[in-house]
Amino acid sequence: xxxxxxxxxxxxxxxxxxxxxxxxxxxxxxxxxxxxxxxxxxxxxxxxxxxxxxxxxxxxxxxxxxxxxxxxxxxxxxxxxxxxxxxxxxxxxxxxxxxxxxxxxxxxxxxxxxxxxxxxxxxxxxxxxxxxxxxxxxxxxxxxxxxxxxxxxxxxxxxxxxxxxxxxxxxxxxxxxxxxxxxxxxxxxxxxxxxxxxxxxxxxxxxxxxxxxxxxxxxxxxxxxx
Ligand SMILES: C[S@@+](CC[C@H](N)C(=O)[O-])C[C@H]1O[C@@H](n2cnc3c(N)ncnc32)[C@H](O)[C@@H]1O
Numbered sequence: 591x592x593x594x595x596x597x598x599x600x601x602x603x604x605x606x607x608x609x610x611x612x613x614x615x616x617x618x619x620x621x622x623x624x625x626x627x628x629x630x631x632x633x634x635x636x637x638x639x640x641x642x643x644x645x646x647x648x649x650x651x652x653x654x655x656x657x658x659x660x661x662x663x664x665x666x667x668x669x670x671x672x673x674x675x676x677x678x679x680x681x682x683x684x685x686x687x688x689x690x691x692x693x694x695x696x697x698x699x700x701x702x703x704x705x706x707x708x709x710x711x712x713x714x715x716x717x718x719x720x721x722x723x724x725x726x727x728x729x730x731x732x733x734x735x736x737x738x739x740x741x742x743x744x745x746x747x748x749x750x751x752x753x754x755x756x757x758x759x760x761x762x763x764x765x766x767x768x769x770x771x772x773x774x775x776x777x778x779x780x781x782x783x784x785x786x787x788x789x790x791x792x793x794x795x796x797x798x799x800x801x802x803x804x805x806x807x808x809x810x811x812x813x814x815x816x
Contacts, residue, residue, distance in 0.1 A: 606676040613679035620682045626669060626696040632706050637694050638667040643713040645669070646745070648700040648720070648733060651797050653681025655718055658793040660690045666713070668693045671700035701738060710747045717742075719797050722758035734765045743774045746815040751778075753792065754811040757801035762809045775813035785809050 609617065626632060634641050643666045650656045650670040660668040670693065672678055678697045685693050696703050720733040729735075734754070742752055752775060756762050769775055779785050788794070789810055798808055 604673045604675060606674070609676065609679050613676075613683065616682035616686065617675070617679055620686060621678065621695065621697070624682075624685065624694055626671075626694050626703055630706065631708070632703070633708050633711060634667055637669065638692065642667045642692075644707075644711055645714040645716070646700075646704065646707075646712050647671070647716040647718075648704075649673075649717070650681055651677050651719070651795055653677065653684050654795045655716065655793055656681060656693065657684035657688055657690060659714075659716075659791070660685075660693045661688050662791065664690075664692055666692060669696070669703065670694075671696045671698060671703045673698055701741060704741050704745055707745050709744050710750075712745045713747060713750050715742050715746055715750070715752045717753070718755040718795060719757060719801070720754075720761070722756070722761045724758065724760045729764070732761065732764065734761070734768050736768070739768070739772065739775075743772075743815060748815055750815045752813040752815065754813070755792070755798065755808060756811075757798065757806040757808045759807070765811060769811070769813060774816055776816040778812040778814055785811055 626637065634644055645659060645666055645668045647656045647668070647670040650672045651674075653670065653672075656668055656670045670681060672681065672695075675697065678695060681695060684690070685695075717733055721731070723729060723731045746752060754765060756765065769777065786809065789812060792810060801808060
């Protein structure tokens with residue numbers, strides 16, 4: 591079956607409402623300064639000038655989670671990839687506002703960046719509220735599929751962590767089924783509370799807050815690379 595690593599087509603919107611002047615300036619000036627190089631292999635030394643634990647966020651939305659984590663762990667390096675221009679502009683605003691020196695961003699497809707990293711080089715991978723593609727005929731577009739998961743597994747170090755959050759019941763069941771079939775990820779849940787309650791160090795994004803306001807449940811999955 592085709593999956594997002596082989597079809598490599600970005601679905602969904604890449605642009606929304608026009609940027610404010612300050613946001614355009616961030617895209618033109620700050621993004622090139624903290625952008626992931628456009629091509630070629632990348633690693634911690636190239637991106638941050640030293641060897642440090644790396645975190646990678648797939649589809650960071652407006653960047654609240656990425657900024658929170660980067661602020662919490664200033665000695666770690668954070669790479670975020672998001673194709674949505676307005677989201678990238680918002681994330682740049684957080685980077686500037688919080689004076690974060692440990693964040694590198696790329697506007698585009700996360701899988702294109704992920705595959706350029708060395709194997710076993712990431713301590714954390716975050717995938718929060720991935721686009722749900724609820725219709726069965728669109729299931730191959732979901733990020734939680736064998737192709738992207740193989741790539742995530744390859745890039746995580748042993749003992750590294752994959753965090754997945756969703757507010758979509760179909761995606762929740764799908765993720766449990768797909769992840770449950772993998773031997774390279776160990777689900778870090780001992781009781782229901784472990785995936786029903788927000789784990790420490792996992793801030794709420796605006797997207798998640800909206801889902802809760804709309805009465806939807808949120809599930810938090812943590813997997814250790816085994
Ligand atoms: C529902 S939003 C959630 C945003 C954010 N993670 C949050 O929790 O607030 C899903 C995001 O995934 C992004 N996305 C979709 N496909 C992607 C891809 N291949 N690489 C990176 N981001 C992607 C979308 O642009 C969108 O911003």
